[in-house]
Each structure stands twice: as C-alpha cells, then as structure tokens.
Amino acid sequence: MAQVSIHWFRRDLRLTDNTALHHAARASEQVIPVYILSTWKRRHDWTGPSRQAFLCGNLASLAKNLETINSRLILRAGAADEELEKLILETGATALYANRDPDPFGKAMEASVAAMCQKHEVELLSFKDVTLHGPEEVLNGEGKPYRVFTPYFRNWFSQEKATPLPTVKSLGPAAAKLKSLPLPTLQHWSLPPCTASTPPPGERAARERMKDFIFSGKVAAYADMRNTPSGRHSSCLSPDLRYGLIGIRELYQRCQKAAQGAKATVKASVETYLKELAWREFYMAVLHHWPEVLEMEFNPEFRSVPWDGKEQHYEAWKEGRTGFPIVDAGMRQLLATGWMHNRVRMIVSMFLTKDLHVHWRLGESWFMQQLVDGEIASNNGGWQWSAGTGADAAPYFRIQNPWTQTKRYDPEGEYIKQWVPELKDVPPEKFFQPSDAPLATGYPLPIVDHGQERERTLKRFKMAKGR
Ligand SMILES: Cc1cc2nc3c(=O)[nH]c(=O)nc-3n(C[C@H](O)[C@H](O)[C@H](O)COP(=O)(O)OP(=O)(O)OC[C@H]3O[C@@H](n4cnc5c(N)ncnc54)[C@H](O)[C@@H]3O)c2cc1C
CATH class of the missing domain: 3.40.50.620 (HUPs)
Incomplete structure (x- = not known):
C-alpha cells in the first residue's frame, strides 16, 4: 500500500x-x-x-x-x-x-x-x-478503426460493459498544510463575466439531472421526442459528461435497468439513447486514430473546397441575426444558455457551411467558445458531419433546407418564439419560407437565398471531387 x-x-x-x-x-x-x-x-x-x-x-x-x-x-x-x-x-x-x-x-x-x-x-x-470502450477496443475484423458509425455501434454495443464503482468514502487525512490557490473565478483567466444561464454545477445537480431523465419518463419517450427542440426532451447531460460529473458506467447501467422488463417501445427508446452515447465514443475514437481532423477535412476529397464566406455573414450568424428564424433561435439559445439542441446544431452548422460558405473551422471554434458542453471530438465530428467532410458525414449533396427543417421540427414555432422574442406574434407558417418583407420591426430579411447558395455549394463539392 x-x-x-x-x-x-x-x-x-x-x-x-x-x-x-x-x-x-x-x-x-x-x-x-x-x-x-x-x-x-x-x-x-x-x-x-x-x-x-x-x-x-x-x-x-x-x-x-x-x-x-x-x-x-x-x-x-x-x-x-x-x-x-x-x-x-x-x-x-x-x-x-x-x-x-x-x-x-x-x-x-x-x-x-x-x-x-x-x-x-x-x-x-x-x-x-471517460468512455465505456477505448478507441483501441472497438476495431473491425482487420484490427483497424471504423470509418463509419453503424458497424462501430454494432461492435460497441455487443461488448460487455464495466459496472459502476461505489462512491469514495475516505481519502485518508487531509493535507492541511499544503499550499493551495483559492477556488477560481473567471478573473483567474481575466475573462469577462459569464452572461449565459448555465446549468447548476456540481456532482449532486448532475445526478439529479440524470435521475430526472431516467425516472420521469424522458428516456422512455426519447426516440419520439429527441428531435423536438422546444421544451426539454433530450437528457441535457452533455455538460455533465464533459466534466465527468456523472460516470458513464452508471449512466449506462441506469438506462439498461430502465429498459429491463419494459415494453418494446421503451426498450427501443433506451437503445436509441445508448446509440447517442456511442456517437460520443465514435468521435473520440476518430480523433484518436486521425488526430489530423482538428486541422483538416477527414475526407481528403474535400480538402480543396473553397471557403470564402463573408465576415459580416459570420458575424450575423454568431449574433443570431441572419433572417432565418430557426438559425437565429439556435444561435441565441447558444448565447443565452451555452447549450443548443442537437437538431438545431445540425441546422445552424449546415447553414454556416453550405449557405454562407464560411469555413467549418470557424464554426467549430465559435461553438467551443460558447458551449458549456464543448467537447473537442464531438464538436469536430459534428462540424465535419455538417460540412460533409467528416467520417460518416452527411453526403455533400444532402443539404438541409432551413425552411423545411423548421416546418418539420418546429411546426408551431414554439422554439423560435422562445429565443427570438420579436417574432412572438408572427404566425408559424411565416417561418417555413422566406418572405419579402421583414417578419417584425428590426428583424432582418434573410441574408442569403437558400436555393442559390445550395447550387453554389454543390458545384464546389463536385469540382473538388473531380480533382
Ligand atoms: C455541429 C455540432 C457540434 C456539436 N458539438 C458538441 C460538443 O461540443 N459537445 C457535445 O457533447 N456534443 C456536441 N454535439 C453533439 C450533440 O449535439 C450534443 O451532444 C447534444 O445536443 C447534447 O445534448 P443532450 O445531452 O441533451 O443529448 P442527448 O440527445 O440526450 O444525448 C446523450 C448524450 O449522447 C452524446 N451525444 C448525443 N448526440 C451526439 C452526437 N451527435 N455526437 C456526439 N455525441 C453525442 C452526448 O454526450 C449527449 O449528452 C455537436 C453536434 C453538432 C451537430
């Protein structure tokens, strides 16, 4: 000893x-x-x-x-x-x-x-x-890392999972005389004050969030509700996993228990959730095996795609003033809370890269500066997915239309109205297509035409592929 x-x-x-x-x-x-x-x-x-x-x-x-x-x-x-x-x-x-x-x-x-x-x-x-399975534990039949998620997940899911460890009850006597700095505040880094309403910190608060997600029926409804950005339907445990306020083994085991003896739909919903936990480990494995993704596109075919977005478009995107209500709602949720719903992260990141032609690395960095859950691997994976350049990314020609995405995922405009209050009296149908007149006083017209920018992006990707 x-x-x-x-x-x-x-x-x-x-x-x-x-x-x-x-x-x-x-x-x-x-x-x-x-x-x-x-x-x-x-x-x-x-x-x-x-x-x-x-x-x-x-x-x-x-x-x-x-x-x-x-x-x-x-x-x-x-x-x-x-x-x-x-x-x-x-x-x-x-x-x-x-x-x-x-x-x-x-x-x-x-x-x-x-x-x-x-x-x-x-x-x-x-x-x-940090993970249930390390990057060297989930490899294909040839002992190589997976480039796509589905076979990775099958392998990951089939492997036995470690069980949680008990709470530590004693660490022996305190080191009373050792020098220690005071608990830090933002002044330690000379940072400006935090203006976002971030989640209550600490292990206890995180454990309450975990239990609420599992016991209040949210995990059972997750498969149906996870794409609805208004309200709280996902676990919101990403900041807790980022700082290890909860153990991944305990979270996994609690989910498994919630599925035991439950009806088939609940079991399927829990498995959908566990799949998301596997995405986290997949991206960590990608970063481990291909650390160059932090500097360049995972897919070499697209390393020559030009990114020449305008500075003022990037600024409008950051501030949530693009005239695309769903994009603006997401970017303002990010500024106000340090968190954004996954579906909306996909919409805003695809919009920045495919509609505004701004380099995905600028979006990646802005997210890291704002997100409470900023996780290098998941963030890079998410950005490269949306840019169409990553491991198992969205194919470059599948460019989401922010207007139709709104109709599908925020049909009543609840999410938009929560985060863009100047649009609270606008009928939701107005959020499903661009309009010629401003939707509200002071709210901008769309800064680009989605159809035109989509064509431009397709051309650029096709050219890069043909090189
Ligand atoms: C452009 C972009 C950037 C992203 N940046 C981050 C980031 O910096 N940090 C981060 O934790 N997630 C990131 N994600 C993934 C995802 O959006 C968040 O994990 C999720 O929104 C967190 O909310 P939640 O805890 O309610 O998720 P839930 O839906 O409840 O999922 C449970 C957990 O699974 C993991 N997870 C879920 N979806 C993904 C995913 N697509 N990729 C990796 N892990 C996932 C997270 O740890 C999450 O907490 C990003 C996605 C995109 C498209």
Whole structure:
C-alpha cells in the first residue's frame, strides 16, 4: 500500500464511479486530490466564460464534497507536469493516479507527466474512465478503426460493459498544510463575466439531472421526442459528461435497468439513447486514430473546397441575426444558455457551411467558445458531419433546407418564439419560407437565398471531387 499518493482530477470532477480515485483510495493511506488550473489569459479559441464559469462551479462543489469526507482539494496553476512534480517533491508521494483524457492535448500532457514520474520513480497509474470502450477496443475484423458509425455501434454495443464503482468514502487525512490557490473565478483567466444561464454545477445537480431523465419518463419517450427542440426532451447531460460529473458506467447501467422488463417501445427508446452515447465514443475514437481532423477535412476529397464566406455573414450568424428564424433561435439559445439542441446544431452548422460558405473551422471554434458542453471530438465530428467532410458525414449533396427543417421540427414555432422574442406574434407558417418583407420591426430579411447558395455549394463539392 502506498503511503501517500496523488489523485490528479482532470475531467472527472466527482466522487462516485470515478475509476482512478476509487483505486487510489483503496491502495493508499492518504490521497491528495489535486486540480491544476490553466494559465492562459483573456481569450481562448477553444473555450469561453460559460464553460469556464461552469468549471469554477464544479470545482467549488468538488471541494465541498471532499471536505465532507475530511479531505481537501489542492489547487495549483501552471503546466500539469511541472506542478505535479512540485507536489511530489513537497509530499513525498510515491504514486500518481489519473483518468486518461481522450484529447490530443490531454494525451500529450500525460506523456510529459509519465516521463516526470519515471524520473522520480513515482508510479503512474492511469485508467480508462471517460468512455465505456477505448478507441483501441472497438476495431473491425482487420484490427483497424471504423470509418463509419453503424458497424462501430454494432461492435460497441455487443461488448460487455464495466459496472459502476461505489462512491469514495475516505481519502485518508487531509493535507492541511499544503499550499493551495483559492477556488477560481473567471478573473483567474481575466475573462469577462459569464452572461449565459448555465446549468447548476456540481456532482449532486448532475445526478439529479440524470435521475430526472431516467425516472420521469424522458428516456422512455426519447426516440419520439429527441428531435423536438422546444421544451426539454433530450437528457441535457452533455455538460455533465464533459466534466465527468456523472460516470458513464452508471449512466449506462441506469438506462439498461430502465429498459429491463419494459415494453418494446421503451426498450427501443433506451437503445436509441445508448446509440447517442456511442456517437460520443465514435468521435473520440476518430480523433484518436486521425488526430489530423482538428486541422483538416477527414475526407481528403474535400480538402480543396473553397471557403470564402463573408465576415459580416459570420458575424450575423454568431449574433443570431441572419433572417432565418430557426438559425437565429439556435444561435441565441447558444448565447443565452451555452447549450443548443442537437437538431438545431445540425441546422445552424449546415447553414454556416453550405449557405454562407464560411469555413467549418470557424464554426467549430465559435461553438467551443460558447458551449458549456464543448467537447473537442464531438464538436469536430459534428462540424465535419455538417460540412460533409467528416467520417460518416452527411453526403455533400444532402443539404438541409432551413425552411423545411423548421416546418418539420418546429411546426408551431414554439422554439423560435422562445429565443427570438420579436417574432412572438408572427404566425408559424411565416417561418417555413422566406418572405419579402421583414417578419417584425428590426428583424432582418434573410441574408442569403437558400436555393442559390445550395447550387453554389454543390458545384464546389463536385469540382473538388473531380480533382
Ligand atoms: C455541429 C455540432 C457540434 C456539436 N458539438 C458538441 C460538443 O461540443 N459537445 C457535445 O457533447 N456534443 C456536441 N454535439 C453533439 C450533440 O449535439 C450534443 O451532444 C447534444 O445536443 C447534447 O445534448 P443532450 O445531452 O441533451 O443529448 P442527448 O440527445 O440526450 O444525448 C446523450 C448524450 O449522447 C452524446 N451525444 C448525443 N448526440 C451526439 C452526437 N451527435 N455526437 C456526439 N455525441 C453525442 C452526448 O454526450 C449527449 O449528452 C455537436 C453536434 C453538432 C451537430
């Protein structure tokens, strides 16, 4: 048994069903729980006030939860390898526990931490925790990664799933004398205040969201309702999975239990939900096997497609002022809450790339700056899907029409009226086609003609394919 070990919290900010923390607690007399804050200032292309504010709330809640088991969260700021090295020297820890991060940046840091541990003869114990199946566990018959989702899912679904781990009840004595930074606020990164109403942070709030989704009948109705953007019909657990406020094993097991003995429609609905969890792991696997997707199109055929959208169109899209009500509603929901419904994410991303011809990487970055659930792999996968350039992407010629999408998914205009209040008195049929006159005072006319831009996009993709 190690006398003193360190648990490096990363994207696993919880005490229940936490693989590395569970093992650290069992194998050590004292576990020092640590979180290392980043030190960039003012602006970041891949995050923003909403997600950082949610992180602050999650850290405050984690610190409290640790206090209830007589432990103490140690906060440091800087490069993780350097800060962990200092802590090892200060505490004499002989083991370092961590859950693996699937992102390239997290993996690179892990490699430096491993080298540092080796130098100090400290044992590094790292665990799979973020996913049910790691990228090397779901491979095709030739041992290669899947490029399309359906066979990936079949394989993923057929594999046995690990069961959840119990809540950690003790980490030994608190490291009372170790130096720790105060809990962070947005000032730590010199960020402006968060103006979005983000979800209540912390493990307990996340667990309530999970239970509400499963026990209130939402998971049973998920297959029917998940494409309706008004109201809350999906789980809204993406921010919780992003920060590991709930364990994926527990979520999976609870869903399975909800399906046990239930009628066929409920079983099918639960399976539809589990399929979405598999999309998350599919995109993480894509990013693991093809990290270049962060820089370029997954599909080499489309690397020469020109993206020459206008700056003012990109700005209108960001502000939710395009004159396409469904697009504007989505972009304003994003600004107001740091979250957007999946169906609408698909509509706004296809609109930016196929109607406005703005590079998908600009949309990807804006989403990362705004989303509370900003997840590098899912976001990149979603953007490349919509741009028609990704793994198992929408075929480039299937360009969604925002007007008909509105008729199908928001027929009463409820979603639009919630997020674009100046349109609250407009009859919903007006949202199904462009009109010549503004729909309301101050509301813009459509900034482009969908039919024309669609033709332009088709031409560009065909040319790129023919090259
Ligand atoms: C352009 C674009 C960008 C996206 N960016 C992100 C992102 O940064 N972070 C993120 O978590 N999801 C992203 N998604 C996927 C999806 O929109 C969200 O996961 C979903 O809307 C979250 O809401 P929910 O928790 O209610 O989802 P539910 O419908 O309840 O699904 C349950 C969980 O499954 C996962 N999931 C569902 N759909 C997808 C999907 N298409 N791809 C990957 N995982 C999925 C999520 O973890 C989600 O919480 C993006 C999709 C698109 C089209």
